[in-house]
Amino acid sequence: MILDSKVPGGPLAEKWDRHRFACKLINPANKRKFDIIVVGAGLAGASASASLAELGYNVKTFCLQDSPRRGHSIAAQGGINAAKNYQNDGDSIFRLFYDTIKGGDFRAREANVYRLAQVSNNIIDQCVAQGVPFAREYGGQLANRSFGGAQVSRTFYARGQTGQQLLLGAYSALMRQVKKGKVEMLSRREMLDVVVIDGQARGIVTRNMLSGAIETHAAHAVVLATGGYGNVYFLSTNAMGSNVTAAWRAYKRGACFANPCFVQIHPTCIPVHGTYQSKLTLMSESLRNDGRVLVPKNPGDRRPPAEIPENERDYYLENKYPSFGNLVPRDVASRNAKEQCDQGKGVGSTGLAVYLDFSEAINRDGSGVITQKYGNLFHMYEKITAANPMHEPMMIFPAVHYTMGGLWVDYNLMSTIPGLFVLGEANFSDHGANRLGASALMQGLADGYFVIPYTIGNYLATISSSPQDASHQAFKQVADEAAAKIGKLLDIKGKKTVDEIHRELGLLMWDSCGMARNEAGLQQALAKIPAIREEFWQNVAIPGSGLELNQSLERAGRVADFLEFAELMVIDALSRKESCGCHFREESQTEENEAKRDDENYAHVSVWEYNGDNNSPEFHKEPLTFENVQPSQRSYK
Amino acid sequence: MSDIHLTLKIWRQEGPDAPGRLQTYASGPISTDMSFLEMLDVLNERLTGEGEEPVAFDHDCREGICGMCGAVVNGHPHGPEKETTLCQLHMRHFKDGDTLVIEPFRARAFRIEKDLVVDRSGLDKMITAGGFVSVNTGGAPDANAIPIPQKNAEEAMDAAACIGCGACVAACPNASAMLFVAAKVSHLSLLPQGHPERARRALDMVREMDELGFGNCSNERECEAACPKGISIRNIARLNREFLKAAILSDED
Numbered sequence: 001m002i003l004d005s006k007v008p009g010g011p012l013a014e015k016w017d018r019h020r021f022a023c024k025l026i027n028p029a030n031k032r033k034f035d036i037i038v039v040g041a042g043l044a045g046a047s048a049s050a051s052l053a054e055l056g057y058n059v060k061t062f063c064l065q066d067s068p069r070r071g072h073s074i075a076a077q078g079g080i081n082a083a084k085n086y087q088n089d090g091d092s093i094f095r096l097f098y099d100t101i102k103g104g105d106f107r108a109r110e111a112n113v114y115r116l117a118q119v120s121n122n123i124i125d126q127c128v129a130q131g132v133p134f135a136r137e138y139g140g141q142l143a144n145r146s147f148g149g150a151q152v153s154r155t156f157y158a159r160g161q162t163g164q165q166l167l168l169g170a171y172s173a174l175m176r177q178v179k180k181g182k183v184e185m186l187s188r189r190e191m192l193d194v195v196v197i198d199g200q201a202r203g204i205v206t207r208n209m210l211s212g213a214i215e216t217h218a219a220h221a222v223v224l225a226t227g228g229y230g231n232v233y234f235l236s237t238n239a240m241g242s243n244v245t246a247a248w249r250a251y252k253r254g255a256c257f258a259n260p261c262f263v264q265i266h267p268t269c270i271p272v273h274g275t276y277q278s279k280l281t282l283m284s285e286s287l288r289n290d291g292r293v294l295v296p297k298n299p300g301d302r303r304p305p306a307e308i309p310e311n312e313r314d315y316y317l318e319n320k321y322p323s324f325g326n327l328v329p330r331d332v333a334s335r336n337a338k339e340q341c342d343q344g345k346g347v348g349s350t351g352l353a354v355y356l357d358f359s360e361a362i363n364r365d366g367s368g369v370i371t372q373k374y375g376n377l378f379h380m381y382e383k384i385t386a387a388n389p390m391h392e393p394m395m396i397f398p399a400v401h402y403t404m405g406g407l408w409v410d411y412n413l414m415s416t417i418p419g420l421f422v423l424g425e426a427n428f429s430d431h432g433a434n435r436l437g438a439s440a441l442m443q444g445l446a447d448g449y450f451v452i453p454y455t456i457g458n459y460l461a462t463i464s465s466s467p468q469d470a471s472h473q474a475f476k477q478v479a480d481e482a483a484a485k486i487g488k489l490l491d492i493k494g495k496k497t498v499d500e501i502h503r504e505l506g507l508l509m510w511d512s513c514g515m516a517r518n519e520a521g522l523q524q525a526l527a528k529i530p531a532i533r534e535e536f537w538q539n540v541a542i543p544g545s546g547l548e549l550n551q552s553l554e555r556a557g558r559v560a561d562f563l564e565f566a567e568l569m570v571i572d573a574l575s576r577k578e579s580c581g582c583h584f585r586e587e588s589q590t591e592e593n594e595a596k597r598d599d600e601n602y603a604h605v606s607v608w609e610y611n612g613d614n615n616s617p618e619f620h621k622e623p624l625t626f627e628n629v630q631p632s633q634r635s636y637k
Numbered sequence: 638m639s640d641i642h643l644t645l646k647i648w649r650q651e652g653p654d655a656p657g658r659l660q661t662y663a664s665g666p667i668s669t670d671m672s673f674l675e676m677l678d679v680l681n682e683r684l685t686g687e688g689e690e691p692v693a694f695d696h697d698c699r700e701g702i703c704g705m706c707g708a709v710v711n712g713h714p715h716g717p718e719k720e721t722t723l724c725q726l727h728m729r730h731f732k733d734g735d736t737l738v739i740e741p742f743r744a745r746a747f748r749i750e751k752d753l754v755v756d757r758s759g760l761d762k763m764i765t766a767g768g769f770v771s772v773n774t775g776g777a778p779d780a781n782a783i784p785i786p787q788k789n790a791e792e793a794m795d796a797a798a799c800i801g802c803g804a805c806v807a808a809c810p811n812a813s814a815m816l817f818v819a820a821k822v823s824h825l826s827l828l829p830q831g832h833p834e835r836a837r838r839a840l841d842m843v844r845e846m847d848e849l850g851f852g853n854c855s856n857e858r859e860c861e862a863a864c865p866k867g868i869s870i871r872n873i874a875r876l877n878r879e880f881l882k883a884a885i886l887s888d889e890d
Contacts, residue, residue: 128780
């Protein structure tokens with residue numbers, strides 16, 4: 001297979017304009033002849049659905065939840081980046097591009113990242129026009145805050161609920177199209193497979209989560225906006241329903257998977273406190289604007305934070321990285337927290353936590369200002385931990401948060417299956433080996449509002465507009481396979497619950513393919529995963545039937561896919577023997593224990609092609625060339 | 638951290654047309670650091686092990702923002718803690734030996750799908766009726782072109798914080814969705830972007846609410862007390878003004 005990224009020629013700043021001009025158009029009267037399926041209704045899915053319907057396409061949108069207003073984009077707290085330079089602090093499209101590609105440790109495509117920076121400004125304009133209530137200054141102008149990995153203030157926010165407000169904006173645009181009859185919204189549907197006919201994506205198979213009915217849906221193109229796979233670790237900051245199933249089934253139908261081992265571990269989450277724990281809660285990175293990360297200087301110091309005198313506190317990020325201080329990128333902050341805890345300086349009952357202290361900011365700005373900025377985050381923290389960060393430092397620890405890896409897509413966001421497009425966190429394209437804060441919302445909306453509306457037309461113009469229906473036998477065959485798999489799961493009638501097995505997989509992945517990875521650990525994981533998978537297929541207990549609302553069955557289907565997918569992650573982590581961004585191979589570090597890239601051998605995207613259940617996946621490389629930035633050892637000192 | 642033991646009386650109903658009943662379970666040891674949903678997880682793990690069907694309940698983000706979870710606990714939608722979703726309610730607020738009656742959000746417009754899962758699609762339908770600004774993608778003016786006073790932006794945000802969980806409907810003796818509709822109408826009428834359609838929006842959303850079978854507002858204030866996001870009933874006053882102005886003064890019908 002030859003991977004053609006289809007990056008247009010010409011200078012970086014002109015590529016997108018040139019490409020938009022080169023894209024074939026479909027005239028308005030013909031657009032209504034094309035049907036498009038969008039799977040997922042988070043930021044990417046909702047914005048794509050609305051924008052495509054506005055253009056005149058017939059859109060069918062699917063989501064797992066009872067309403068399209070609940071995609072996990074809603075939980076993003078901190079903000080969304082844009083190169084508006086409203087602060088006059090030296091920001092520009094090129095700087096946002098540069099920060100993003102550097103933050104990603106030079107493992108993303110230049111052209112994609114530049115386009116992202118270019119459309120970032122349109123996103124803010126669009127959202128304001130929809131009525132998104134961004135934070136404002138007294139004069140009525142939009143407010144900005146700073147985020148990790150950048151030295152300019154370019155992050156727009158709506159309190160600590162930016163993701164919610166942006167999603168509700170996209171959702172309102174989507175519902176407006178539902179009213180117009182241009183979008184058919186199908187909630188409580190889980191995509192079980194994609195249907196490929198003559199090498200082109202032609203539809204999907206879904207399960208109606210209320211009735212259990214297996215349904216088929218045909219279209220001229222399929223757009224996946226199904227989010228990330230962080231729940232492979234069991235514990236993550238993802239929503240409980242977030243899963244890899246749609247992406248994984250697409251992979252098994254011929255869509256290549258890129259960089260699956262690139263997983264972001266977010267530094268500021270509430271630490272784990274018990275075995276019953278179902279998920280981890282993130283505390284926005286924006287807290288690092290005013291909070292100071294610290295541990296006691298002496299290992300084993302168990303005094304309460306208030307009793308640790310100033311000269312016995314180690315503000316390790318400020319000491320080690322004087323120019324970025326507490327605002328180093330997420331991967332650097334996470335690794336340093338782990339390092340402190342490994343040295344015995346961790347705090348809290350488990351020793352797996354560090355402090356984030358706001359006392360200096362409260363003394364400087366007053367409690368009113370801090371409450372206005374972070375009140376809802378402090379409130380949430382207090383609900384979970386019963387401690388108030390206004391009076392004592394927060395305790396934080398890194399947790400799985402975002403997956404930079406995803407289905408491989410070209411510049412048009414099309415996967416290796418023609419007609420199958422992938423947007424948002426589900427694709428791999430823009431964040432390289434580490435995503436900067438406030439960039440996920442930007443990418444989801446860039447893909448949905450401003451990229452796919454152009455590039456999908458370029459594909460549709462090459463295919464026939466004759467009506468699609470699900471009568472082709474391929475639909476029946478794929479639906480039968482999906483039903484058979486459900487039947488097989490229900491027939492196991494074993495002893496272990498889905499969560500027990502999922503937790504076991506998660507722990508293994510966290511230990512061996514988490515914040516630090518090494519050859520021996522990864523090899524061990526590779527040996528253990530098939531055994532857990534075997535146990536699952538022999539011994540999982542799923543009560544109830546397939547023809548009803550059955551949440552155990554839903555989870556079982558997702559965990560079955562995680563159990564296959566985990567192996568690909570480990571294979572990918574093994575094959576990348578360099579460290580880069582979030583991917584820290586202990587064998588490859590600088591003398592100062594920073595991630596050491598190997599540009600000579602690994603300046604590529606690792607792309608995996610499914611090759612049958614019993615064979616190793618086929619490995620392909622998409623080389624990364626840098627014409628506009630010089631890859632350097634990242635330094636935040 | 639300590640463990641407590643509770644008696645759980647949980648509404649079990651196999652499907653929309655099946656009869657439902659309260660079933661009693663002993664919780665077993667429950668850590669006070671658990672969230673309410675984690676307590677249900679623990680019960681469900683045990684039921685699954687015993688070959689019984691676990692209790693179906695909606696949930697997703699477990700961070701109090703997606704609005705998917707919700708049940709009535711001892712008569713309180715989302716439980717007894719103020720401004721707290723069920724997923725953010727922690728077991729330290731209960732005492733050893735307590736009995737908890739756990740029921741679905743009940744309303745004429747919310748059909749029970751199974752156990753604690755209800756159909757809240759009526760909320761989406763009211764947004765579809767008019768809870769948006771009619772602007773297509775592309776061509777929006779610069780975001781700073783229209784200054785918006787900070788106070789208005791903040792007030793709009795107060796209303797926009799609604800998570801669409803339906804607790805207000807479940808709490809209302811009339812099963813009215815006034816607070817939900819009011820939050821959206823307020824959010825958009827406080828911002829200049831929402832002005833061109835404000836009359837149309839108020840009329841359409843209220844009409845849709847009536848048609849879906851939600852009840853009327855009789856100023857019980859139960860919605861405000863139950864709202865996990867602290868949405869104020871001042872928004873209902875604003876909705877009433879918007880509706881009246883639209884009905885009397887505008888030429889919309």
